[in-house]
Amino acid sequence: MSDITVIEEAAAGATPEPDVPPHMRPLAGTALVLGTLALSLATFMNVLDTSIANVSLPAIAGDLGVSSSQGTWVITSFAVANAIAVPLTGFVTQRFGAVKVFVTSILLFTLFSFLCGQATSLGVLILFRVLQGASAGPMIPLSQTLLLSSYSPKRAGTALAMWSMTTLVAPITGPLLGGWITDNISWPWIFYINVPVGMICAGVTLTLYRERETPTRKLPIDWTGLGLLVVWVGALQIMLDKGQELDWFSSRTIVALAVAAFVGFVLFLIWELHDEHPVVDLSLFRIPNFTIGTIMLALAYGMFFGSLVLLPLWLQEFVGYTATNAGEVLAWVGLFALAMSPVIGRYVQVVDTRWLTTISFAVFALVFWMRSRFTIGDTYWEYSLPTVVQGIATAMFFIPLLAIILGGLQPHRIPAASGLSNFARITAGSFGTSIYTTWWVDRATLHHAQLVAHIYQGNPAADAALHLAQGLGLAHQQALGLLDGLIQQQAYTIAVDEMFRLSAWLFLGLIVLVWLVRPTHGAAAVDASAAH
Numbered sequence: 001m002s003d004i005t006v007i008e009e010a011a012a013g014a015t016p017e018p019d020v021p022p023h024m025r026p027l028a029g030t031a032l033v034l035g036t037l038a039l040s041l042a043t044f045m046n047v048l049d050t051s052i053a054n055v056s057l058p059a060i061a062g063d064l065g066v067s068s069s070q071g072t073w074v075i076t077s078f079a080v081a082n083a084i085a086v087p088l089t090g091f092v093t094q095r096f097g098a099v100k101v102f103v104t105s106i107l108l109f110t111l112f113s114f115l116c117g118q119a120t121s122l123g124v125l126i127l128f129r130v131l132q133g134a135s136a137g138p139m140i141p142l143s144q145t146l147l148l149s150s151y152s153p154k155r156a157g158t159a160l161a162m163w164s165m166t167t168l169v170a171p172i173t174g175p176l177l178g179g180w181i182t183d184n185i186s187w188p189w190i191f192y193i194n195v196p197v198g199m200i201c202a203g204v205t206l207t208l209y210r211e212r213e214t215p216t217r218k219l220p221i222d223w224t225g226l227g228l229l230v231v232w233v234g235a236l237q238i239m240l241d242k243g244q245e246l247d248w249f250s251s252r253t254i255v256a257l258a259v260a261a262f263v264g265f266v267l268f269l270i271w272e273l274h275d276e277h278p279v280v281d282l283s284l285f286r287i288p289n290f291t292i293g294t295i296m297l298a299l300a301y302g303m304f305f306g307s308l309v310l311l312p313l314w315l316q317e318f319v320g321y322t323a324t325n326a327g328e329v330l331a332w333v334g335l336f337a338l339a340m341s342p343v344i345g346r347y348v349q350v351v352d353t354r355w356l357t358t359i360s361f362a363v364f365a366l367v368f369w370m371r372s373r374f375t376i377g378d379t380y381w382e383y384s385l386p387t388v389v390q391g392i393a394t395a396m397f398f399i400p401l402l403a404i405i406l407g408g409l410q411p412h413r414i415p416a417a418s419g420l421s422n423f424a425r426i427t428a429g430s431f432g433t434s435i436y437t438t439w440w441v442d443r444a445t446l447h448h449a450q451l452v453a454h455i456y457q458g459n460p461a462a463d464a465a466l467h468l469a470q471g472l473g474l475a476h477q478q479a480l481g482l483l484d485g486l487i488q489q490q491a492y493t494i495a496v497d498e499m500f501r502l503s504a505w506l507f508l509g510l511i512v513l514v515w516l517v518r519p520t521h522g523a524a525a526v527d528a529s530a531a532h
Helices: 002-011 031-050 055-062 072-095 098-119 121-137 141-148 153-184 194-212 224-241 252-274 282-286 288-319 323-331 332-352 353-371 380-395 398-406 411-452 460-471 474-516 521-532
Strands: none
Touching: 002 353, 031 072, 031 098, 031 121, 031 141, 031 153, 055 072, 055 121, 055 288, 072 098, 072 121, 072 224, 072 411, 098 121, 098 141, 098 194, 098 282, 121 252, 141 194, 141 323, 141 411, 153 288, 153 323, 224 252, 252 282, 282 411, 288 323, 288 353, 288 398, 288 411, 323 380, 323 398, 332 380, 353 380, 353 398, 353 474, 411 474, 460 474, 460 521
């Protein structure tokens, strides 16, 4: 069944509720199709920008004259700003209305996307990525809210299925599209493509939804809580990003950032637990299913997104892949993810979500174990096969965890719970990127030193390699440089395999947490999301 058929059936079955004002009744026909496409496309554009730069990092770093590890700030700056902005969605929506906030968010996101493409230095690019991420904060939760208002309550599951497809397709399309654009045009166009898409989404949304504005009321904003949130998240992220460059805690800057993150976090907890209108409702962590579910979501997404950055970096820098080839390797996750998602969405309501989550984590562990056996000489399909299998895990990842996190919550607590769990997920993805790339470089440095220790005059293998290189016309120093490059290649390959092996064990460990939660079914998630 095609997406358009699903939409048309939803439109045909959308019977208006008698107590709902005419202008707020579910959409139908062409309006429903256009509304669904515009809202889903806005979500797609947002999620796309979290991964489209992954395979472009070497090109961006080279063009701006920085290292690849410094280039990861292009990804983490967006993610951190986006994570901090998400908890504010409820406040700004109640203050200004969902439609105004959503359209404004799209327009600002579009503007800063254009300015990202205009950046001529890493500092300027990071500045506009921060603004882009902050403006994108309300887009995902509000697109879901407006989409659900477009369908009748009994069709909420269909609406969520349509919306969820964009969150699956975007991370898959991002590396592939980013790689093709980088190789065939230039990296600024990974940001420029948002401009026409954003203008269309904003125009269609404003046309269809301007008469469907949500009620507004003035609420005090927790400026102190927000400030502390920015301090501790920002300090921790900068510490993770700059740690390796500054030699960690031997640097006063790193020590200061660590102290700022710790003190800011403690003060944030104390303030939010006692403020009358907290920016983050921490009382949700008193609910076991929410707490364990959010921990699982954050840890799993952190490992997933960290590998999404690490794999293309290794393929391009040490295997010789182009950005397009690296993007193709990652894109194969869509084969099973897109095929299985409608099936999972259909039957998740009658299945214990703990089993689905267990299968997802087990398959993720298998995928990372397969990647931990990568070598420099593997073929394209040997690199791609684990990504194909990963599609199975991805299809069963988000919906069951959503049921665990939101299932059983009172309707009025759903927005805060959704915002807090999304904050944890996005922040974990950003931290995962920094941790993975930092540990990768540290382990590679260690392995390089260990391998070099075996290279000395009189070693048969080393002498044979040097004689072979000199036989090709290289001078002695050139031959040594070639040999060091080969050692560097092997050191980083051993290190990347170690990172994937660690991830496999961690995913197996997460399965233990799955069975600490109370059983839930997918229906709970759908009902909860509909309330949102």
